[in-house]
Amino acid sequence: MRTKIVAGNWKMNKTQQETETLAAELAAKLPDTGAEVIVAPTFVNLTTAVRSLENSVIQVAAQNMHFADSGAYTGEISADMLLDIDVDVVILGHSERRSHFGETDDMLAKKVNTALDKNMRIIFCFGEELEDRKSDNHFAVVESQLKNALFSLKAEAFKNIVLAYEPVWAIGTGETASPEQAQEMHAFIRKTMAAKYDAAVANNISILYGGSVKPANAKEIFSKPDVDGGLIGGAALNADDFIAIVRAI
Numbered sequence: 001m002r003t004k005i006v007a008g009n010w011k012m013n014k015t016q017q018e019t020e021t022l023a024a025e026l027a028a029k030l031p032d033t034g035a036e037v038i039v040a041p042t043f044v045n046l047t048t049a050v051r052s053l054e055n056s057v058i059q060v061a062a063q064n065m066h067f068a069d070s071g072a073y074t075g076e077i078s079a080d081m082l083l084d085i086d087v088d089v090v091i092l093g094h095s096e097r098r099s100h101f102g103e104t105d106d107m108l109a110k111k112v113n114t115a116l117d118k119n120m121r122i123i124f125c126f127g128e129e130l131e132d133r134k135s136d137n138h139f140a141v142v143e144s145q146l147k148n149a150l151f152s153l154k155a156e157a158f159k160n161i162v163l164a165y166e167p168v169w170a171i172g173t174g175e176t177a178s179p180e181q182a183q184e185m186h187a188f189i190r191k192t193m194a195a196k197y198d199a200a201v202a203n204n205i206s207i208l209y210g211g212s213v214k215p216a217n218a219k220e221i222f223s224k225p226d227v228d229g230g231l232i233g234g235a236a237l238n239a240d241d242f243i244a245i246v247r248a249i
């Protein structure tokens, strides 16, 4: 049985104090659903979140990292720096990193390799733009994103990878992929994994949906057989909304 996961990507939000408050509130209100729960605050607040959640099962992830171990990369953060503060989960390939900061599939392949070398767990994001969907190219785009960044990996690497399908047109727009659209793409992703690797890899990998998941729509999206949870943006910034989404799993 694959793991159900609800992850909150806090993006560039929350001060240190707000991080502490939200983390404490989540820890206090977290229901026991059997699902894994992960939050990803901004770099400067990771230590605060780790400390605030040390007695909780909620895990802390980074939103990005560099592929190099160290060196002349002004403004960047390495895997070793994250591990040093007890963060061993990292989100890679978010569409905002791809579109605003020029992250390419090649860069992401390097980041993925580094994270796996360091025994980190990866939440790997990908998804098509509105244009791709309108031109009926969404399956091809998703397949190429997976192929370019992940398909040189060996099958066992996927034990440490969670996939997060986030159609760009549904992020922060209030427009969600319908549960049927999400299911259709998740089934395609699983089929693609089975074709490249095998049924075990495909059946064991958790595939999260991200894009305007809210308390009101979470249950229906999560009810789809190939949707194993969600990567939540805006609604993860409010404890009651995020907890309601965790409950929906």
Ligand SMILES: O=C(CO)COP(=O)(O)O
Pocket: 009, 094, 166, 170, 171, 172, 173, 174, 210, 211, 212, 213, 231, 232, 233, 234, 235
């Ligand atoms: O980008 C997302 C999570 O990584 C989704 O963001 P929203 O839930 O705000 O649409």
